[in-house]
Amino acid sequence: MDYVIIGGVAAGMSAAMEIIRTDSSANVIVLERGEDYSYGQCGLPYVIGGIVPHIDDVIVRSVDTFRDKYNIHAHIYTEVTKIDIDKQLVIGVHTDTNKTFHIKYDRLLIATGADAIIPNWEGMDLKGIHSLKTLQDAEQIISDLTEDIHQVSIVGGGYIGLEMAESFRMLGKNVRLIQRGEQLAPIFDPDMAALIHEEAQKHGVEVILGESVEGFSGDTHVDTIITDKGSYQTDLVLLAIGVKPNTNFLNYTGIHINNKGAIQVNAYMETSIPNVYAAGDCATHYHIIKQLDDHIPLGTTANKQGRIAGANMAGNPKAFKGIVGTSIVKFFDLTLGRTGITEKEAKQLKLSYEIQVREADHNASYYPGGERLHIKLLFHKESKQLLGGQVIGKAGVDKRIDVLATALYNQMTIYQLLDLDLSYAPPYNGVWDPIQQIARKVK
Structure with missing residues (x-):
């Protein structure tokens, strides 16, 4: 049985490990568009802030470990561009050589995760504008945080924005948080979010609410943020305005995708197409309290769904029971x-x-x-x-x-x-x- 998995991080590698535990004769092929496998994305703010000493500390297992110890065919720099549902083929390109590939599958798991939202604002090509999703993103931010960087501006007041505000302050930087809405941490009610605003003020974080960023200006490096209500000097920008499921390559496959771009799955992680499964940040998550399919991308859910997808793919039926939307974050004290x-x-x-x-x-x-x-x-x-x-x-x-x-x-x-x-x-x-x-x- 040929199992092909697209995506080598949380859901993908949880599934791969479950498959080899369940099916001793499994041929597991993993296609990862980047160069890193199985790492803790949630730990990246703490690497940047210096609490976690080295970026390698957040890597759970290396690609060589999966290859040598578990006999998984773990590929890197392999970007999938198309799936031929009728022929059960995965089609893509080796981004390091620009050569195309076609791989046959008996069962396929889509575990492509979610990408940081990068708006098409004016000045996005300037240096010093970052997002944070991958190890490479973290390395670029660390490289850019020289002594010449004094004012950091974060666009977005969600969890990543809050965690990075703390990390930048720990590094002695002036921090500004710009939030389009009227409160930080919009997943909390306003009365609870007031406590978060107080904590930001206590630790010297400038909070700007109710303003929408429209673009950036500078020579070759960003030096100004432009909003619908004014402009602000800055030396570095972090975009933390959310993520979107990485599912655009599935257009015209017939795989059902909801209005948030997430792949619709049932309790067994099955999609609308036979022999095709999905799990993690690119898939829907059944919410027990709402009693409907939701999309709340978290590492805990991705690992659970990946494990369940792998078990079902390998013939050991298991059902995903759902989520209740639990999350936690440290924000200063x-x-x-x-x-x-x-x-x-x-x-x-x-x-x-x-x-x-x-x-x-x-x-x-x-x-x-x-x-x-x-x-x-x-x-x-x-x-x-x-x-x-x-x-x-x-x-x-x-x-x-x-x-x-x-x-x-x-x-x-x-x-x-x-x-x-x-x-x-x-x-x-x-x-x-x-x-x-x-x-x-x-x-």
Whole structure:
């Protein structure tokens, strides 16, 4: 059986490893358009900031490891340009030699991930304008961060924008965040995002809201950002305005793609075409709370979907159970966590909901060193089913978010949180966890 995988990072290599575990006679061919395999993209801001000492530290397994240890035919610089569904052929080009290739498959996995969104703004050809998605992107940013770079401007206030704002400040740079919307971190509700704005101000990050970037100017190197409301001097620009699934090469294949550009898959990672699977950032992700297919590209989901795709391709049926939209990020002294849906999403879904908000210490109130947790829970007005949670604080956020994520996965009610047997000792918690304290208030 010839298994061909397009993409050699999270979903692709999770699938490859699952295939060789399941099918001892498998012939696994992986086509990666870049030069690196199986690395942690989420670690790149910490490499740039110097917390992770070397960029090689985020590489989980090298391409040689996959070739020599696991007998996987791992190719680099192989960009797929077309799939012939009728002949079951993958067609592309070796970008280092410009030679074309045709590879036959019995089963195919598309795990091409998502690319950074790069707008067609004026001045995009100037030096000093970066995005951050690959190891090479990180290396270019590090190379450009000379002593002459004083003012850094980040376009986009999502997770990458926030993480990189912290990294640049750690390097002693002046940082400006420009966000088109009216708040940073739009995956949080505005009342919770206010805490993020305060943290940015506390650490000297200039935040500009409600302005849209229109272009850049400079001689050969960027020196000015132009928005719809003004212009700003800068020495370096990072574009962090989101990602889009890398699926353009699938046009005219008949593979169903949704309005976000993500490949539509079922629970078994199957596409609309026989013998073709998809997983990771290029595919849809079933959202348990929304009860619909969503697109929330995260490394955790990509690895899970890749493993499930590999198992199904190799004849061991497994179903992907879905996501609840859990994520967490460090922003200076704060940890920002969320899971489930926000008020904005609840309104879009026309759900009848209630909210409860609470501040509490992350440990027993009498134990020294307690840090305040800001907690917001959403639940269905009639059924009381938990719908979502947002937690921001300096300590104990990850514990509460993971408890809430587990509760959401199991579609528990707000009342059932009271029955959870959660760990307790004064350095870590009170006898009633803060999320249980909220549940006790609900009538």
